Amino acid sequence: MAAGGTDKFSVLLPTYNERENLPLVVWLLVRTFQESGNNFEIIIIDDGSPDGTQEVAEQLEGIYGSDKIIVREVISVLFSSGTAYIHGMKHATGNFIVIMDADLSHHVSLYFIKQKEGNFDIVSGTRYKGNGGVHGWDLKRKLISRGANFITQVLLRPGASDLTGSFRLYRKEVLQKLMEKCVSKGYVFQMEMIVRARQLGYTIGEVPISFVDRVYGESKLGGNEIVSFLKGLLTLFATT
Amino acid sequence: MTKLGQWLCGLALLGSAWAALALAPPGLQLPAPLRQALLPLPLYLLVAFGCYSLATVGYRLATFNDCEEAAAELQEHISAARADLRRRGLRF
Numbered sequence: 001m002a003a004g005g006t007d008k009f010s011v012l013l014p015t016y017n018e019r020e021n022l023p024l025v026v027w028l029l030v031r032t033f034q035e036s037g038n039n040f041e042i043i044i045i046d047d048g049s050p051d052g053t054q055e056v057a058e059q060l061e062g063i064y065g066s067d068k069i070i071v072r073e074v075i076s077v078l079f080s081s082g083t084a085y086i087h088g089m090k091h092a093t094g095n096f097i098v099i100m101d102a103d104l105s106h107h108v109s110l111y112f113i114k115q116k117e118g119n120f121d122i123v124s125g126t127r128y129k130g131n132g133g134v135h136g137w138d139l140k141r142k143l144i145s146r147g148a149n150f151i152t153q154v155l156l157r158p159g160a161s162d163l164t165g166s167f168r169l170y171r172k173e174v175l176q177k178l179m180e181k182c183v184s185k186g187y188v189f190q191m192e193m194i195v196r197a198r199q200l201g202y203t204i205g206e207v208p209i210s211f212v213d214r215v216y217g218e219s220k221l222g223g224n225e226i227v228s229f230l231k232g233l234l235t236l237f238a239t240t
Numbered sequence: 241m242t243k244l245g246q247w248l249c250g251l252a253l254l255g256s257a258w259a260a261l262a263l264a265p266p267g268l269q270l271p272a273p274l275r276q277a278l279l280p281l282p283l284y285l286l287v288a289f290g291c292y293s294l295a296t297v298g299y300r301l302a303t304f305n306d307c308e309e310a311a312a313e314l315q316e317h318i319s320a321a322r323a324d325l326r327r328r329g330l331r332f
Contacts, residue, residue: 023330027321056330063328104314133305146300150293156243210310238244 008039010094010172014084016047018102019056025102026060026069043070043091044102045084082189086179089172097175100167105211121174121202124160124194125167125209132162132208148229152191155237159198160206163191164229167209174202188232195240258282 011029015022026042033040044057054073061069074087085099126132128149134142152163164187170178177200182192197204241249262278326332 023325023332024318024321027325028317056332059330063325063330104318128300128304131305133307133310135307135311137304139301142304143297143301146297146304150297150300154293210307212307212311212314236243238242240242 007096008041008094009033009096009098009169010088010092011040011042011098011100012085012088012092013042013044013100013102014047014088015044015049015053015057015102017049017051017053019049019051019053021104022053022056022102023060025104026064030064030068039094041068041070041092041094043072043088045088046071046073047084048073082179082182082185085175089176089179092172095172097170097172098168099170099175105213118205119203120205121171122194122197123169123205123207124162125165126160126162126206127165127209127211128161129206130208132210134211134213136213144226148226148233152233155233156191156195156240158191158195160194160204162206163194165209165211166190168193184232184235186228186232188229188236191232192236192240195236199240255282 013022013025018025022044026044029040029042044060046054046057048054054071057069057071061071070091072087072091074083089097127134128146134145137145148164149162152158153161156163166187168190174197178193178196181196181200182189184192194204258278258281262275262281322332
């Protein structure tokens, strides 16, 4: 497929209280796509944020046009990434779906989009290979990250170096198939997608990404997160 | 088969092989020194795996990239974004 040909990228952005980051993320995405000449749309799925995220999203829709920015609000007690993606995909008209966080932790890059030229079913950003990496992490956080990833590799042998990063590109039909099969919640859901994708024989390409710690807002990595990660990992171990 | 299933099968296979050779009743033809060496093998393997894990995680921790450039670039992008959006009428 020629670059900028008939491909269209739908970016799904689940948001909760991202009033500060959202305009910046959207601006970066718009600029990146315009530079690459690819057709795109950005679908913002807001979980009833009380900080005015939706209002900012609607302003962006006014600025960039409602064919490029689509705003949806989902108010759900059980809001999770999975719910957001299901809703987002209903409105997606692209044949490639980009999933990322709206908190500016993923360094949006052109390189990422070009990698789909390798004809992969899924392209996954990795912090652990090539010149991928992190910024603003202390030693403890890096150790936990590497340790958790090591355990994951040993137990799941997933064939991808970074399972908990959530900057991914999927072919639309691949994502739809995976969403049917995956049952986990939260970021374990992201891990399950890759594991199941391998089982179904989809090809996964990896691209190094820079994970820059939240510019606005707080990132948490406490005991609770670690425990729930291990529980999720063991569940995947036993069920996939 | 699930990963857990694979592990259990693998462990069962290796476990029974080890038990048959190391704990064998005198029926099997393995010389005593060999059997004695085989006996602590599982423990040795566990320790070896532990050392390998520590070394691997340690190495990966030490070589974890710090993206200074990316962070700096991001700050630039943010300034440019804010200026441009303000120009286009976004009320922050």
